[in-house]
Amino acid sequence: MIRYRFGQDDVLRTRFAIAPLMELIGAFYVLRRPERYVVHRRWLKWAASRVGDLDLTLLDAAAPxxxxxxxxxxxxxxxxxxxxxxxxxxxVRETPPERVLAEITHRYPDRLPAAARPFAGDPAGALGELVEQMRALWDAVLGPRWVTISALLESEIASRARSLAALGSRAAFADLHPSVSWEAGCLSVRPTSKSATDVNLAGRGLLLIPSAFTWPTVWPRIDPPWDPALVYPPTGIGDIWEPADTDHGALKSLIGCRRARILQELDRPAATLELAARMRVSAGGISDHLSVLRRAGLVTRRREGRRVVYARTLTGDALCRPST
Structure with a gap:
């Protein structure tokens, strides 16, 4: 059991984050042990054929x-x-080679398996190849579904943050996960692979990370360089891959032909100029329609460097995505 002990300021300093790499590792686990993850059965059916030709041996060694x-x-x-x-x-690419070697040997103290030996022989080179394998896996099975995944995680964060602010810690933590309980300033996680551990948050607060692919378990994080954190499956995970039967004619009647086309084009997240080029219309018109779609909760936007990229929300996905 792990007990996170909250002091006076720790509830106020509890925060949330979305961790793409945590989803990547979780998705890799699901691909390796599909029988354990019935919630992701639809995703697995779609993803399995997309990873067959990928070399993921270094990732397998680094994320056992x-x-x-x-x-x-x-x-x-x-x-x-x-x-x-x-x-x-x-x-990940910027990790010092000596740290790569230290963590790999910590994981395999008796003998390195063949797949892990490149990390000992050439840590920097193996690290670069590992990143390429991670990128290939992301592009194959997570990138095309990231809008759906991140919309669910964002919704979870918004809902739980509201509960934390309005109703307090007991309400926010009560239904976090069946293995998690809150009592008298202590958040307990049981059972875990770690021996009984008390973690005094000491003013650091707790980092909460909703993750689609951690289901059906939670992943406590207490070892440096992590501050105390808990990775947990979000509410509504059971419906994440449910298909929606869509009549695009009805969609056009509902929101108009141009906005329906924009929403359909956002199957791939894009900036305003990219959408305008795809659709061969003015960027100003696209921008006006995107503003309406965003206010309606059908698209979100985020900044990537100098670009503002738009993507469908879970609601937008439900309106557009046909059965698979």
Whole structure:
């Protein structure tokens, strides 16, 4: 059991984040042990054929399934509330080679398996290849579904943050997960692979990370360089891959032909100029329609460097996505 002990300021300093690399590792676990993850059966059916030709041997060595420890450099603690996969993979690539070697040997103290030996022989080179494998996996099975996944996670964060602010810690933590309980300033997680541990938050607060692919368990994080964190499956995870039967004619009648076309084009997130080029219309007109769709909760926007990228929300997905 792990007990997170809250002091006077720790509830106020509890915060949320979305961790793309945590989803990547979780999705890799689901692909390796499909029988354990019935919630993701539809996603697995779609994803399995997309990974058959990928070389993921270094990722398999660096993110082993099970065991008391797996290397932290593969999925470092998030620094932003909603980081991009590009930024997170850059952080992995920048890991010092000596840390890569230290964490790999910590995971395999007796003998390195063949797949892990490149990390000992050439840590920097193996790290670069590992990042390429992670990027290939993301592009194959997570990137095309990230709008759906992140919309669910954003909805979870908004709902739980409102409960925390309006109703207090007991309400916010009560239904976090069946293995998690709150009592008298202490958040308990049971059982875990770790021995009984008390973690005094000491003013640091707790980092809560909703994750689609951690289902059906929670992942407590207490080892450096992590501050105390808990990765948990969001509410509504059981419906994430449910298809929606869509009549695009009805959609056009509902929101208009141009807005329906924009929503359909956002199957791939895009900036205003990209959408205008795809549709061969003016950027100003696209921008006006995007503003309406955003106010209606059908699209979201985020900044990536100098670009503002638009993507469908879960509601927008439900309106557009046909049965699969």
């Amino acid at each position: 399934f099970g065991g008391p420890y797996w290397p932290v450099f593969v999925s470092p603690p998030p620094r932003e509330p909603h980081a991009t996969i590009e930024a997170e993979l850059s952080r």
